[in-house]
Amino acid sequence: MLKKEFLWGGAVAANQCEGAYDEDGKGLSIMDIITAGSQDAPRQVTLEIKDDCYYPNHEAIDFYHHYQEDIELFAQMGFKCFRTSIAWTRIFPHGDEDEPNEAGLAFYDRLFKALKAKGIEPVVTISHYEMPLDLVKKYGGWSNRRLIDFYTKYASVLFHRYKGIVRYWMTFNEINSTVKITMIAGVLIKPGENQKQIAYQALHHQFVASSKAVQLAHEIDPDNKVGCMVMTTVGYPQTSHPLDALAAQEYLRDGTLFFCDVQCRGYYPGYFQNYHIELDITDDDLKNLKAGTVDYIGFSYYSSQVVSHLDGGEKVKGNIVDGLKNPYLQASEWGWQIDPDGLKYLMRILYERYQLPLFIVENGLGYDDQINENGEIIDDYRIDYMRAHIQAMKDIVEQEGIDLMGYTAWGPIDIVSAGTGEMKKRYGMIYVDKDNEGHGSLKRMKKKSFDWYRQVILSNGEIL
Ligand code: BGP
DSSP states (O other): OOOTTOEEEEEOOHHHHOOOTTGGGOOOBGGGSSOOOOSSSOOOOOSSOOGGGSTTTTTTTOHHHHHHHHHHHHHHHTOSEEEEEOOHHHHSSSSOOSSOOHHHHHHHHHHHHHHHHTTOEEEEEEESSOOBHHHHHHHOGGGSTHHHHHHHHHHHHHHHHTTTTOOEEEEETTTTHHHHSGGGGTOOOOTTSOHHHHHHHHHHHHHHHHHHHHHHHHHHOTTOEEEEEEEEEEEEESSSOHHHHHHHHHHHIIIIIHHHIIIIISSOOGGGGGGOOOOOOOHHHHHHHHHTOOSEEEEEEEEEEEEOSSSOSOEEEOSSOEEEOOTTOOBOTTOOBOOHHHHHHHHHHHHHHHOOOEEEEEOOOOBOOOOOTTSOOOOHHHHHHHHHHHHHHHHHHHHHOOOEEEEEEEOSBOOOOTTTOOSSSBOOSEEEOOOTTSOSOOOEEEOHHHHHHHHHHHTTTSOO
16 A cells, blocks of 8 residues: 555646746746757757747746646645646746845745645745756856855745745756756857766756755755655666676666765765766865755656667667667657556665655656547546556555655646647646647646546555
8 A cells, every 4th residue: 555645646847837938027947948849859949039939838838827727627636746846037037136036936825825725735846947048148057156056045035935835845857857958957068068077067066056955945944855856767788798787777877876876875976987077076065965965856757768788779769868669668659668667677776775765756648639529538548658657656665665755647737848849748637728839728628537547546546
């Protein structure tokens, strides 16, 4: 049995659902100027606002004005918690002001109050790809050490304002994305510059900022629980060749575990020297990393990969990372390989390595749902995906005593895809009438998975 206080719910990011990108004093973030993108064309940040930047994140599903009706639907599904991010630019529109924007704080007051009124615990990501654009223009984003202070100030404002209201926090969404997609951290690297060096320095600043936020959160309210949030994926060796096994081990270590190592243990692991990066790291940084280790590990899990020590093989996409095709697995329409057993594999490693509570804060299936002639969406494929992953998670919790805090399905209501900018890559149990071109009434509608997930939560995972 899962524990009775298990946090069932759903997760979104402010920039992918709120819209209202310039309302109530909000400043521009990186996600407000990113291009729309598509399945084949990655999104770009150029620091210029082009026409196709306005949609989709500018309007998204207008959660900013629809949150009450959406929370009502989450409550009907029985959500115990709801994970969202606070848009940094609602609180500090330019990132470096002395005083926060009251109207921005007031929006999250209303949002959290509405959640609490329904008995739904807010789970807050402090930074989910929502870097203030002006911090990029003026300071070069996270490659600049000064960002640590701007972020810490922002975090401190949140901890004070939402003291006693928000208890679960995560410092940076998928912090590993900083070294994969540097523009996500507002780090624009010019041709000829040492990309790896700059990216890891930016990451280091985030590690330090995160550790300072953890300390602050604990000082301000000892009840606060602060997690890291790491994008995870498993890599299986392509063959029994020992070099494939080593390559797979390194793939997991360097792509996922490294980011937990620093944030859970509070220091850089020995193997970091093989990255050949000269970090600008101070004694104070070292102290902070040590003093600000996280309380739990939040992670996203969608798919797994295959790894070979040789070049070649059929490449497949995943969430931020790529790998090789696995002949034993099916893939989503976007090519992400579906692997519930990989979740077990991963949870075992995370729990054995860190002995910290785990929290699955993202999991789900992106699908181009269609409304049938009866006006319904019969998303059995999504139910199958979630059922298999929830079963895997339950099995491992029950059989091996892993401490798992909760499960938040990604995008319980359809939102804009982070990777492709598409609306048609839908994850929701609630459909939103809006298409890839931005047309639609924004009307919400329950999919078949809505009642299924309600039953899952109601039975605490016993009825799948
Ligand atoms: C993660 C992000 C989310 C989210 C999800 C699904 O990387 O934390 O923001 O969107 O993946 O990805 P996508 O929207 O590209 O399908």
